[in-house]
Amino acid sequence: MIGHELGGRYQVIERIGGGGMALVYRAHDILLNRNVAIKVLRNQFVHDEEFIRRFRREAQSAASLSHPNVVSIYDVGQEDEIHYIVMEYIEGKNLNEIIKERAPLQVDESVRIASQICDALDHAHQNQIIHRDIKPHNILIGRNGRVKVTDFGIARAVTSTTITQTGSVVGSVHYFSPEHAKGVTTGEKSDLYSLGIVLYQMLTGVLPFLGESPISVALKHLQEEFEEPRLLNPLIPQSVENVILRSMRKNPEERYQSAKEMLQDLETCLLPERRSESKALFNDDEDEDRTRVIPAIKPMQRGLGSRGGGEDRMRREAEEPPAGSGKRRWGRPVLWISLTLLLLLAMGGVVWYVNAKLVVDEVAVPKVTEMSFEEAKAELAKVGLIAEEPALQEYNPNYEPDEVWKQSKDPDTIVKEGTHITLTVSTEKTLPQMIDLSGKPYEEAVKLLIAEGVEQKRITQDPRYSEDFPEGQVISSEPAVNSEYDPETATIKLIVSQGKETTPIPDLVGKTQADAKAMLEAAGLVLGEIKEESSFSVEAGLVLEQWPYEKGDTASPGEKINITVSTGYPPEALEYTYDVPVAPLAEGQKTKIRIIYADARKDGENQEWGTRTIAKSQKLSVNLVLAPNKDGSISVYQDGEFVETYTIRYSDAKNGTVPEPEPPVQHTPEPTQAPTDIPVSADPTIEPEILPPSTEGGANTETGD
Structure with a gap:
């Protein structure tokens, strides 16, 4: 069916439910652009005229109703062998799912839901429609809290001759009224009985009658009394319990006379002046449907009157000896005695059978907490009690998973054999999912985690570089987003951006x-x-x-x-070697010569060529690099005293016209002004530092003779 288009306008999207007679799908109405629910008759019933009639009757019943608490019918159709009903789509859950999740519900919520159901039933009853299958499965709760009654699949007009045919009881056995279970005509009060059971289940979380088979449950509706709801949930006000007690009377005449009367009681039962009203009492002795033991009828003794003569005559006739033999005389008394004995034996057997069925032994409820569910179930079975299945599940931090921590009857409570005991077992702790903190400032992320129940001391920071997140923002977390964690014990690591790595x-x-x-x-x-x-x-x-x-x-x-x-020197650069003449202060006297030069290298800065100790006149070669815009210069020092500066022009070096230097005079030089940009030792007695050989200048620091 999914993907199929019914009637040329309803696009089937997904299956959302179903029952014994039909399946329910969510579909989209292409013409009106809205979601609808489509109920489709199951394939096995498409050739069954009775089911087809019942299916069409649902559409007719619901379509005749227009009420905010009744699901609206939009369309009815048939396509080939597909019979379908198009109805209002309710986004939400049915009441059965809510009871399973949260029962027992709050009193005011339960009364509010029951009031809306009762209002819907009042509208239906005024239109001569009896629902006949009120149960939580057929009650839809929208997201706005609005209650919608649906599934009029076995509803029928009140004017019908009979609703339950011989051998065919339709409806849900746990919500049957006693007259429904008997198979007799059901009316408005039957719906009110079922509504009372729904209210009972909402407030207690359990059904009033349970059994191993549908027949046993139906018999309990007829014969047994249910456990009063306030014994199961003491928070229920007496006024609310009175509504349940009255709506669930086995005698229809003792119930509410109409849905409107019950609705008025529901709307006022939570008023302060009614909450503590006295318990409703009923005269069970006048209930003809109540199961009772009828005493055996004893034959009355006839009085002595006008009939006495006849009796005397019969006695005389009996005393007169018969004309026949002795065997004939004794045959009749033996026969009567035998029949009497057989009758007494039969009556005794009946009494024994009735006692066996009606008299149930009482047992003490054992303590089954701190056991696994299977162990508790076996322990209850030993004394003839039944563990309700499935067990209620609720987390309890003091118990292991699947361990019983609560039982509906306290230990040593005296109950009848066969009583159902509801057990509550502990489940795995429901853990929340890690919230998404990426992109949030670190301080804000810490506050959000504290709000989730995480202690600040269990929150750590892991700085990391990131190309995508600015400095100070959370990149990710450990545990990762959407993964389960325990806020009470987990240590949370926040990966925080340091900005881009540098x-x-x-x-x-x-x-x-x-x-x-x-x-x-x-x-x-x-x-x-x-x-x-x-x-x-x-x-x-x-x-x-x-x-x-x-x-x-x-x-x-x-x-x-x-x-x-x-790539080295430019093409216009000129490498030139200049021979510098040097001499000692006096012939044969060792003199330290220091040479400093400047050329196109290193932006023309003065550079050390080196030092040499000489004792005779000679020439020292200095390699220069000249450029068109940078000439070369060489300064000479003797024992720290400036002697002379030689200038070598680029044009002269290129043309080969560099003048030959004159040899220095060998005498103690007069102090002259040294170039201001050439470093000179302040103390002539201290020799300049001997520099390592220069690869560019070609100088040595060897001592000459």
């Missing part, structure tokens, strides 16, 4: 390309674009520049770092 940028300048790549990979970065550029200051093959991040900056892992690699 790493310091290493200094790549002066490193080879291979070294730069290795350093970036070690930092979680990637070598990006590689450019080449000439340089006076950086050797060929070494990194000249890095961008867009420099040393000391930070970047996210995976970022690309670009570099510029030096």
Whole structure:
């Protein structure tokens, strides 16, 4: 049926219920764009005229009613062998599901539901319709709390000759009225009896009559008294119990005379002046339907009167000896004696049978708490008691799962054999699901968890980098969202964002390309674009520049770092070697010579060439790199005293016209003004530091002779 389109307008979506006669589906009315419920007659009954008539009667019965507490009928149809009824779709649950989940219900809620059912029955009865199958399964509770009575499948007009045919009792046996169980004509008061049982079940969580078979339950409706609801639930006011007691009288004449009368009682039973009213009493002696033991009828002795002569005559005739033999004389008394003995034996057997059926032994209820349900069931069976199945289930922190922690009758209570005992077993603790905290600030997430019952000391923080969540927001939790956890014991870990992960940028300048790549990979970065550029200051093959991040900056892992690699000196650069003449202060006297030069390298800054100790005049070669916009210069010091500066122009070096330097004069030089930008030792007696050999200047620090 799912996916089928009935009548060209009802698209069947899903199955939502069903009973013994029909299945119920949720469908969409394409024409009116609304959801509807469709009841479809089961396939096994499509050829049964009686069921088809009953099915159509439901539509006719409900369609004749228009009341806010009765499910509305929209349409009736037949397609091939599919008989269906289209009715109002109620979003919610039926009363049977609610009783299973939450029974016993609150008194005011139960009375409110019963009042709405009674109001619906009053409307139906005024329209000459008897429901005949009032039970929680046929009571729908919408999400707005509105009660809707449905399933008029066995309803019939009051004017019908009989509702229950011989050998065919229809309805739900646990909610039968006594007259319904007998198979006699049922009327409005039969619906009120069933409503009383529904109210009883809502307030106590149990049915008034239970048995091993439908027949045994029906007999209890006829013969037995139910346990008063206030004994099962002391919170029920006496005024509410009176409503139940009156509606469930076995004699219809003692019940409410109409649904309107019962509705008025329900609407006032919770008023303060009525809640503590006295218990309703009924005269059970006048109940003709009540089961009773009838004493044997004794024959009356006839008086001595005008008939005495006849009796004397019969006595005389009996005393006169018969004309026949002796055997004939004794035959008649023996026959009467034998018949009398047989009658007495039969009567004794009947009395014994009745006593066996009516007199039930009483037993003490054993204690079965702290046992498993099966153990408790067996323990009750030992003394002739019956454990109600299925057992009620409710979590109790002091008991293990499937362990009985409550019994409807206290231990040592005296009850009849065969009494049903309701047991409540503990279940696994119902655990809540972890709420979704992702995207919330950490402080707010902690407050929400505390509201759920988690102690703050059991909430921990785990900072992590995140590309998707700003700093301080919760990324996820452990336990994960929607997973079950125990707020009373669980430790909650919140994964909190530190923002995007960053790493310091290493200094790549002066490193080879291979070294730069290795350093970036070690930092979680990637070598990006590689450019080449000439340089006076950086050797060929070494990194000249890095961008867009420099040393000391930070970047996210995976970022690309670009570099510029030096190709060496530019084409216009000129390498020139200048021979510097040097001499000792006096021939044969050891003198320390220090040379400082400046050229196009390192932006023209002064650089140490080195020192050499000499004792005779000679020339020292200094390698220079000259550029069109940068000439070279060489300054010479003797024992820390400035001697002279030589300038080498780029144009002269390129044209080969650099003048030859004049040899220095060997005498103690007069103090002259040294260049201000050349470092000179303040104390001439302290020798300058001997620098390591320069690969660029070609100088040595060897001592010459």
